[in-house]
Amino acid sequence: MPLSRRRFMILAASVASTTVLSTESRAEAPLLAENDPTAQALGYKTDAAKVNKTKFPGYQAGQTCANCQLYQGKPGSATGPCPTYGGKLVYAKGWCNAYVKKA
16 A cells, blocks of 8 residues: 555656646746847737738737737736747737737
């Protein structure tokens, strides 16, 4: 019995540390800056209302990162990761030219 309890404790500690570490790494993702080279190339703005409509005629009112298919943030969160920017956090109310409407 001591051996199986020991195995259980090791397994429990492993699972607990994996959960904590994965949550910790997500929380440490950097926030995308508008002056990031990729962000500039795609016209990323932290506030969709400030998109240059002349430079990006594809922008339509109501398009935001929060309703983009690429946005991986939780509903209602202010920021979330975006694979377009290597998992960096983008603002839910932001916009970029990679916008794809959620289905």
